[in-house]
Amino acid sequence: MATKITDFSKLCVHTLTTKPWNLSECVEYYSSAGIQGITIWRNVLENQNLKDAKRILDDHNMDVVSLARGGFFPSIHKGKRAESIDDNLLAIEQAAAVGAPVIVLVCGADGGQSLEKSREQIKEGIIKILPVAKAAGVKLAIEPLHPMYAGDRSAINTLAQANDVVEEINSDFVGIAVDVYHLWWDNNLKQEIKRCGANNNLFAFHVCDWNVPTSDFLNDRGLMGNGCINVQEIRGWVEETGFNGYNEVEIFSDKYWATNQFDYLEKIKNAYLNYT
Amino acid sequence: MATKITDFSKLCVHTLTTKPWNLSECVEYYSSAGIQGITIWRNVLENQNLKDAKRILDDHNMDVVSLARGGFFPSIHKGKRAESIDDNLLAIEQAAAVGAPVIVLVCGADGGQSLEKSREQIKEGIIKILPVAKAAGVKLAIEPLHPMYAGDRSAINTLAQANDVVEEINSDFVGIAVDVYHLWWDNNLKQEIKRCGANNNLFAFHVCDWNVPTSDFLNDRGLMGNGCINVQEIRGWVEETGFNGYNEVEIFSDKYWATNQFDYLEKIKNAYLNYT
Numbered sequence: 249m250a251t252k253i254t255d256f257s258k259l260c261v262h263t264l265t266t267k268p269w270n271l272s273e274c275v276e277y278y279s280s281a282g283i284q285g286i287t288i289w290r291n292v293l294e295n296q297n298l299k300d301a302k303r304i305l306d307d308h309n310m311d312v313v314s315l316a317r318g319g320f321f322p323s324i325h326k327g328k329r330a331e332s333i334d335d336n337l338l339a340i341e342q343a344a345a346v347g348a349p350v351i352v353l354v355c356g357a358d359g360g361q362s363l364e365k366s367r368e369q370i371k372e373g374i375i376k377i378l379p380v381a382k383a384a385g386v387k388l389a390i391e392p393l394h395p396m397y398a399g400d401r402s403a404i405n406t407l408a409q410a411n412d413v414v415e416e417i418n419s420d421f422v423g424i425a426v427d428v429y430h431l432w433w434d435n436n437l438k439q440e441i442k443r444c445g446a447n448n449n450l451f452a453f454h455v456c457d458w459n460v461p462t463s464d465f466l467n468d469r470g471l472m473g474n475g476c477i478n479v480q481e482i483r484g485w486v487e488e489t490g491f492n493g494y495n496e497v498e499i500f501s502d503k504y505w506a507t508n509q510f511d512y513l514e515k516i517k518n519a520y521l522n523y524t
Numbered sequence: 525m526a527t528k529i530t531d532f533s534k535l536c537v538h539t540l541t542t543k544p545w546n547l548s549e550c551v552e553y554y555s556s557a558g559i560q561g562i563t564i565w566r567n568v569l570e571n572q573n574l575k576d577a578k579r580i581l582d583d584h585n586m587d588v589v590s591l592a593r594g595g596f597f598p599s600i601h602k603g604k605r606a607e608s609i610d611d612n613l614l615a616i617e618q619a620a621a622v623g624a625p626v627i628v629l630v631c632g633a634d635g636g637q638s639l640e641k642s643r644e645q646i647k648e649g650i651i652k653i654l655p656v657a658k659a660a661g662v663k664l665a666i667e668p669l670h671p672m673y674a675g676d677r678s679a680i681n682t683l684a685q686a687n688d689v690v691e692e693i694n695s696d697f698v699g700i701a702v703d704v705y706h707l708w709w710d711n712n713l714k715q716e717i718k719r720c721g722a723n724n725n726l727f728a729f730h731v732c733d734w735n736v737p738t739s740d741f742l743n744d745r746g747l748m749g750n751g752c753i754n755v756q757e758i759r760g761w762v763e764e765t766g767f768n769g770y771n772e773v774e775i776f777s778d779k780y781w782a783t784n785q786f787d788y789l790e791k792i793k794n795a796y797l798n799y800t
Binding site: 360362409433435458460461462465476478 | 635636638639640670671672674675676681682685708709710711734735736737738739741751752754
């Protein structure tokens, strides 16, 4: 059973959750709200001096949990695969510069080839960037994505597949980000979380909810408690592995982005205390 | 490897694929196009005398492959579960009346309770209607649905789960409809199709394609060859079990429904010959 959440010490918010805010705004407003965990999406680093970004984060004692996101390794075009390696190397530089210990990988898929082929290219890509990640002290977390993204966003669609890949790569620097949105439906989830933790591969834990009905493939995620995911039960399984990292709130929602973000942050805090 | 398709003798079209047409139109136009297999969706039986429906089908020598659909068993409300039983009994009557040997079950899910609970209620529901189905000579085919429907349409989301349920029920009258749209992403699919066939549980095979990107959760299915599903490879696995039933084209598509349905039927025939 999940421990009772009584404060915000393990709450991390993804900058994309409050998409209307830039990096400075996220840092200032999260911090004012008593939230010290932040996962930085790379869009807020565009046109941003990385040293300035680091100073803003440090000035507010923010704990950078992850950088989101690297990945998108597969392509039927060799040139695009090479471009993706360059982009992942840039992500490693950015992560090191802002003090993010982990990069979340949305691994990618190319519908023009088989899922097996895409998975091979994912493995090749990770192995290619791994020495640079190690040298920079930055870990890589594969995020298995919901099967509805198998055509274009990730060929790794279950925690079992992610476990297989990271166990094969077998590096302290390659693990997994478990996101309830992508994995809740899987009747093997409990045992695969256990396996993931037992191999020290559980690097990150993301929460939100699945709206019923869901109206958009990307940007209609729900606030914890508003949908049908057994978030607390899954958090319990994660904690049973010994994981004591942040609970990261990652919600893409056109609906919430259109509202007052301060009110929304209060809603997040309430949903975090009561439904996570 | 899949056998080469050289004619339309194993082509079945779901009436909902050509949604603008009523039952008479489907029968007349499929038949004129050399298509004798038809799966009847229940919406075209509304306000339709069932004896007339049967005569129309017989007059055109149509082979009724299935009736779609029964199911939707789970609910947190007892009264709704009882209503669903009544509706499934009506479906059995309809199937018997039009000569459909199989009813496809979209099993249902209620986001207000756990998937395990919904699966229990699915099993209870099937067991409840089974004696009536047997007496009517109508088989029941569980269609495992894509995990993106786990919140509201089906708590059975992989072929492994469907195999588990039908093996537990263990009746010649309960089997499975395999649909590439729902199952293509699963890396256990080949072995689960083999298992399904080995236990004589493979009752039906549905084809279409997964568009990249997909814009709608329900009505943006693709024509075979236009998406990323390995339809031919999957058909090969199905045939390796000894299955020699129809290949059923089940496409829900706002895009195609808005076009001329005669042209569309020709596109279906072409996609069937070349990409199925």
